[in-house]
Each structure stands twice: as C-alpha cells, then as structure tokens.
Amino acid sequence: MAVSSHEDAVRAELVRLAASLFQRGYSVGSAGNISAKVEDGILMTPTNSCLGFLDAARIAKLDPAGNHLSGDKPSKEVFLHQAFYETRPEAGAVVHLHSTHATALSCLADLDPEDTIPPITPYVVMRVGRVPLLPYVRPGDPAMGDLVRARGGRNAAVLLANHGPVVSGPDLLSAVYAAEELEETAKLLVLLRGQTVRHLTGEQVADLARVFKLKS
Ligand SMILES: O=C(O)[C@@H](O)C(=O)COP(=O)(O)O
Ligand SMILES: [Zn+2]
Numbered sequence: 001m002a003v004s005s006h007e008d009a010v011r012a013e014l015v016r017l018a019a020s021l022f023q024r025g026y027s028v029g030s031a032g033n034i035s036a037k038v039e040d041g042i043l044m045t046p047t048n049s050c051l052g053f054l055d056a057a058r059i060a061k062l063d064p065a066g067n068h069l070s071g072d073k074p075s076k077e078v079f080l081h082q083a084f085y086e087t088r089p090e091a092g093a094v095v096h097l098h099s100t101h102a103t104a105l106s107c108l109a110d111l112d113p114e115d116t117i118p119p120i121t122p123y124v125v126m127r128v129g130r131v132p133l134l135p136y137v138r139p140g141d142p143a144m145g146d147l148v149r150a151r152g153g154r155n156a157a158v159l160l161a162n163h164g165p166v167v168s169g170p171d172l173l174s175a176v177y178a179a180e181e182l183e184e185t186a187k188l189l190v191l192l193r194g195q196t197v198r199h200l201t202g203e204q205v206a207d208l209a210r211v212f213k214l215k216s
Contacts, residue, residue: 022052
C-alpha cells in the first residue's frame with residue numbers, strides 16, 4: 001500500500017513521541033495507546049505494543065469507519081479513540097496513558113465526576129480544560145465509545161474511572177503535551193490532598209478562556 005509523505009511523517013512523529021513518553025515514565029510495559037489522523041484514515045498503536053519500542057511500519061492503519069487496513073492489529077481501545085474523532089472534529093490525535101498520578105486520581109471514591117482536575121494553575125486550564133470522569137467499563141469494551149459520545153465532544157480530555165487519562169488534541173504534539181500537563185497537575189493534586197488549596201476563580205478561568213480563545 002502506497003504511503004504519502006505526510007503519513008510517513010506522522011508515523012515517525014508517533015514513534016518518536018511514544019518513545020519519549022515511555023522513557024520518561026508516562027507509560028510502562030504495554031500500557032497506553034496513541035492514535036493520529038492521516039488524510040485517509042487513522043494510525044493507531046498495535047494492541048499489546050510497548051510505547052517505547054514501536055516500529056513505524058507496523059503501526060495499525062484504519063479507514064475512517066474503523067476497519068483495519070494494514071499493520072498489526074490495532075489497540076483494543078479503537079472504540080474509545082474513534083469516539084473522540086467522531087465527537088471532536090478538531091481532534092487530530094488521541095493519547096491514552098496509565099500515568100501514575102492521573103490514574104491514582106481516577107481511583108479516588110470522592111472525586112468530583114464533572115471536574116476531576118480542578119483549575120489550580122493557568123497552564124492546565126490552557127492545555128487541558130475541564131476533565132470529567134467516565135464510569136468504569138472493561139478495557140476495550142465498545143461501551144467506552146458510547147460514554148465518550150455521551151459527552152457530546154465538550155471535553156478534550158477525560159479520566160476513565162480506575163483506569164487512566166485520555167487526551168485529544170489538534171495534532172500529536174499538542175495531545176502529548178496536554179497528556180503531560182494533565183499528569184503533572186494530577187501529581188500536584190495528589191501532593192496537595194488534605195491541604196486547603198486556592199483554586200483559580202471562575203473569573204480567572206474565564207479570562208484565560210477569552211485571552212487564549214479556549215474551547216473547553
Ligand atoms: O488498559 C488497557 O488494557 C488498555 O486501555 C491499554 O492501555 C492497552 O491496550 P492495548 O492498546 O490494546 O495494548
Ligand atoms: Zn488503558
């Protein structure tokens with residue numbers, strides 16, 4: 001199958017960024033999966049692959065309807081990724097990790113399901129936005145796609161209960177940066193648990209949204 005130079009570049013970028021996430025401990029073993037749109041479909045990490053050691057030529061390719069076209073068998077979370085692309089036309093990439101602190105937050109029984117990552121710093125507002133908690137379903141369950149669709153594309157990122165974060169962005173680099181920012185903020189929130197925390201006010205969040213033209 002002929003591969004465009006744009007697709008070649010996206011494959012190379014996916015391998016590079018996934019390895020960087022792995023090397024810095026944002027993923028371990030074969031946890032996590034990443035996808036990115038190309039002209040005629042979606043590239044997705046193969047199921048059971050390690051983000052640290054991807055082979056660009058073996059990355060799975062799906063058509064826009066989600067049918068497997070080439071490469072290794074795609075991640076079992078294909079429904080999750082597809083639901084982001086369906087509900088957020090501006091999404092060009094989706095990153096799912098089991099990064100430690102965001103996953104720790106996803107296991108807390110007293111988390112606000114509408115606002116799991118409250119606005120404690122401007123950058124998390126700018127990069128990630130509001131992050132709801134989606135109820136637990138088994139990894140790979142098509143119901144995960146329905147849960148994402150039920151949010152109607154309002155959120156660039158979600159936390160999967162007792163599982164981990166999922167972040168979308170206009171391109172791979174933006175989605176990876178947002179996933180990193182979400183994890184770092186989750187770390188701060190875990191560190192700050194039990195302390196009285198000053199959150200940004202609604203006005204401060206609105207000011208960021210206005211100045212940086214944020215959608216969610
Ligand atoms: O937690 C899981 O099992 C998946 O969500 C995951 O992170 C890795 O699954 P594959 O992408 O199918 O390897
Ligand atoms: Zn997972």
